[in-house]
Amino acid sequence: VKRGRETWSFINKDMVIGRDRDRDNVVNMLFGSSNNGVVETLSVVAIVGIGGIGKSTLAQYVYNDEKVKIKFDLHIWVWATQNFDNMEILQKILASVTDEKSDQGVLDMLQRQVRRQISGKKYFLVLDNIWDHQNLCLNWAELQNVLLCGAPASRTLFTTRSESVARIVGTKRNPYMLSGLAPEDSWLLFQRIAFRPGQEHGVEAIGKEIARMCGDVPLVVRTIGGLLAEKCTVKEWGAFRDDEFANLSEYGSNIIETLKLSYNPLDPRLKLCFAYCALFPKGWTFGPRGLILIFIALGYV
Template sequence: MSIIGEAILSVSVELLLKKLTSAELLQFARQEQIQGDLMKWERILLKIHAVLEDAEEKQTTKKSVKIWLGELQNLAFDVEDILDEFETEALRKKLLLEPEAEIEGRTSILSPGSSEFNSMVRSKMEEISVRLQDIVSEKNNLDLNENSMGRSGKVRETLPTTSLVNEAKVYGRDRDKEAIMQLLLRNENVSDGVDVIPIVGMGGVGKTTLAQLVYNDVRVKEHFDLRAWVCVSDDFDVVRVTKTILSSISDVTVEDSDLNLLQVKLKEKLFRKKFLFVLDDVWSENYDNWVVLCRPFEASYPGSRIILTTRNQGVSSMVATLPTYLLKELSNDDCLCVFTQHALGMQDFSKHGNLKKIGEQIVKRCNGLPLVARTLGGLLRGKYDPNDWEDILYSKLWDLPEEGGGILPALRLSYHYLPPHLKRCFAYCSLFPKDYAFRKEEVILLWMAVGFLQHEITGKRMEDLGHKWFQDLQSKSFF
């Protein structure tokens, strides 16, 4: 299965569980006396869902797990089909109960009786029940572990970021750096409190690198009394972030875990001091946590700043006091320098002319993302055989070995935090050809046609809901 296939499977199981607990389906199940069967299906799917993350990781090394996931995908489609039939039959019965005048002209369409429906569906249900039981039995023989740590327990597969950077290996960010520097070094404040500068961009575009360049600039060190770097990541833990800031500006390890004591100490340290804090890789849109975190900052000297990096414009809108800085992709020339620096240890192909043409083609596939250029360059480090380079050139990016670099962890993390309905909509977009120019209205109509929007309607037209979901994906840097 491809990564997109895995994504659709994860979301399919989640949506099946949601369908099985819907009020409409439960009412229909009670009427048809199939509630016990559906409850059994739910219990089995919950057990499968608990090990699905481990299975998707192990399928790359265990063929038996890969086969099991394929069988599960086919079964999930069949379960979804029969649940859709239940919903259709429930609607049919509801219409038949309406006054005859309202359904005049439709009786011929709705004439099949309940007995015919039951006889047809019962055999399907028995078959699915057997297949579900077989899937569970096979699962027990695959040594799959349950994800007891919850959604965020295993998501971070990359190392946390630090403030250190090798400026000699950074290309094409001078103009971006100076734009941020101008915002940092201005003395006046836009807001009553500490001004926040969000740097927003898709995964792998270089937000952290830009923040590192600014953080280590000599002008910043002279301008601010205190500096601190915090890799916030997926877990916006106010206590942990506060403790990290306090440890950074105190040069001692802080052992306290009481938020009140931590914030009181931090407020004392910040009193009449001008600071720069970098909060890197922020995901949470929890406004209350943000307000609590910022309380000690009010004691600081005017001109204090926070740089916040995020892939989500929703986070930026929540915290920004200064204009959001949208970080764009590198130019092809700068991306080529990043690639050659990591592949060959130099900025060009002067000593390896036989690799130049292949290298330039590889860099075009990087689409201006320095993370991709760095990772592909790292995979080719010390390899000077053109055949090795062609293997990378003609390999799909998704097929590259995950242990070879940070591409997949970086991009999977973005996908991981989408809610199930957006995961499914985004995974569907993999059906479009490479370099396809997405047209919002077309995509929304296709989502409607395959039924992605109809189960989520809450007083909104499907077109309006699709428009909102497209905007949500766009704001999170997926389009």
């Protein structure tokens, strides 16, 4: 499912629609002094919003901003898994800084290595996708200790769905609450994804209606647009609007309901395979080979 996918720092700027103002706002928060003159030990800015609203995309956009590029000595991108495990986060920081995979498994050594790498340097760290976690408070305090050895002008940006996470990690600063795309940008994104050469004349008008029903949530726009890109006739588009999508509108921008549109038409055996993945914790990494062997052993395929 798209919700747990790993992110990276690279972004094709042409692919980002709208969000220039959001990017500038976040950059200003990064470079501005902290709220209310409160002295912070570590300067942290949070982007908060529902799943699929575009938090990771905005963080990538900020990460690749020219001002951000030239202001810092080190740029570090970390995709946090649901565990918020410091070993994993420190390993990822080290890998990002040194371009080498670290298999250091001793936390004490690892934190010393990271300290050595960032010590006195002005770094920009992105922690993408921080989840609520029972040990978050404790783990964050530990991590903060390591991060504090950077130069004072260092900055940390993180994304999360949860305001309470923003309060724990984000210190005293108000988080940046990210809302949906502007309706015209949502429509632009929809057009880019859904329309293909060879589609019948007349699908545009239906597309406009459907795009409005996507609640300006980019993940929804992309998912729905992707489903429609396969359909060529006005009849198919109309049926999608009236039957498949009509049942959804009462949920507004409920992501799960939307993703179900991709799930429902699957072959029953594929549904089993897909549902099986729910047994793993979110953010779990599994290789395709191992998973296929399990499916075979269970008789699913």
